[in-house]
Amino acid sequence: MSSDQSPRRGLGARRKQRIDDLAASSGTTVAEAGAIDDSEGVGLIASAWRRLRRNPIFLLGLAITIAFVVLAIVAPWIAPHDPADNPLIDKVSPQSNPIPGPEAGYPLGADSSGRDFLSRLIVGSRQTLIVGVAATLGGLSGGLVLGTLAGAFGGVVDAVIMRIVDVMLSIPSLLLAFSIAAIAARPSQWTVIIAIATVQVPIFARLLRGSMLAQRSKDHVLAARALGVKRSAIVLRHMLPNSLGPVIVQATLVLATAIIDAAALSYLGLGLPDDRVPEWGQMLGTSETYFQDHPHLAFYPALCIIVVALGFTLMGESLREALDPKSRR
Template identity: 70%
Template sequence: MSDPIDPAVAEDVRRPSYGQRRRDRIDALAQAGAVDDTPGVSLIRGAWLRLRRNPVFLTGAAITVCFVVLAIIAPWIAPWDVTARPLLDEVRPQTNPVPGPQPGHPLGGDDRGRDLLSRLIVGSRQTLIVGVFATLFGLIGGVILGTIAGAIGGAVDSLVMRIVDVMLSIPSLLLAFTVASLARSPSQWTLIVSIAIIQIPIFARLLRGSMLAQRSSDHVLAARSLGVKKRAIVFRHMLPNSIGPVIVQATLSLAVAIIDAAALSFLGLGNPDQRQPEWGQMLGLAQRYISEAPHLAFYPAGCIIVVALGFTLMGESLREALDPKTRR
């Protein structure tokens, strides 16, 4: 019969050797530093994964989509023709200059007996047209100037940026008012052009800064070392990688364009044709009855505020989702 094994000796036998412990430690470190095999996602997909869980973006997107859809189908869902005057018999200049709500006219009418709800619905289309085209033209002009300044540099960059600085030094609404007042007669295109001009320097400076950052990036330096032509470098490498912040800014500028258009229309520099209602125009017409019928100004002003808020919420959320410094 063999002698019993000492427990201390048995514990030493079961304990791993120093070499084994060292190998286990190295394996653990290697496992901790292993590269994850999970496939990555693109910048756009990553931004969408964050945005679809962002209640601020969803709220802004819902408001924006409702506004766009309403503007598209406005002529077909308006209860009355905007030029019709079904409440003309209710207009009494001395006692009742503005008809109030009644059956068939939930918001009442204006001082000419026209249905207020119908004019608000149809006015959304004109507001959208002015905001979209003004932002689009401003974006195109800003991209052209920003590309020239950021790609060429030198004296051309200095000249373009000094012009942009002068434009930015003037208050935007004052500059738009000055440009609009130069027109022979106010119209919808007067609004579009004047608002587009004040947005050009914003897009130009933003794109120029992004392109200057791209000029020293690795992929641009590699393209230069391979002998790629400068035009190809600008339009294939620098501009596509710099346009993202400008597109996000366009979303925010659309809200500003709607507000500026309403301000200019309120001052009488918009489209004078009342057969094509626009929310800013309706605000200007309502100031004569602001004490007797404040709702004439309240409804179009509320529509402008809500729509501008929707574009602002959506634009800020896009900026945070696409900017690496502010990603959450």
């Protein structure tokens, strides 16, 4: 053995001894430190839920959303009075008392037609939910079709669809929705739904197209192509299901925007013309005449819209942070 190998061997022994001493001081042996935990892995959804259930912002948004949905479902049964009846019409005087104030059985008073204001607020939640959900589902459906075609085929198909999407995105959303709703010969609830859904289509299409393009280079997609799987099967079974996560999260955020846009169109008189069926945006529009002397007619519907939109926004932002690896906390 050469003389220069002995110092090296001694140096290696001293390093090993220091590592053993450090592991012993921490209460863990070297063998235990290198052991692999045999516990089961956690999927993306389960991991996201673990973070979400400890997130107070998500829990607040979820509580607001659940309360709003439950209220909209049971509204006709818990409303104190029929929102179309006008039991206080005898107390309405255009000169002296245009808006009856609160009294027994009518805690928020009545509107200019003598109808119970609280009942109209409660029942109006159902119409607001219907318009918001229907418009979001319509925009999601259209965006799924365009985004899937653009992301699956690419080339000319992708270029044409994306140029159409760019044109739609270049126009302010509320202005585009107003223009579409104004084309209808007669305002209705469906014109509002169609207008808002059309505005939401390019948002979902661009998002899904980006997710689809990212999936095209994944290993499981390349393996399916190498095995000779048909393009339609690759798109529908491998690419599309793995691209829907960001789209579903975006749908919760779009739902808040859809509720606000629906209220804006109804406020401008492009919604349901029959005021016997209450809706929060419609109630805002009818309160404009009496806003100076009776601001509560606008305050309560506006507060309901703000709180519900805030609930969906908080829930959607929390979902996006929990599911996006780049923004996890």
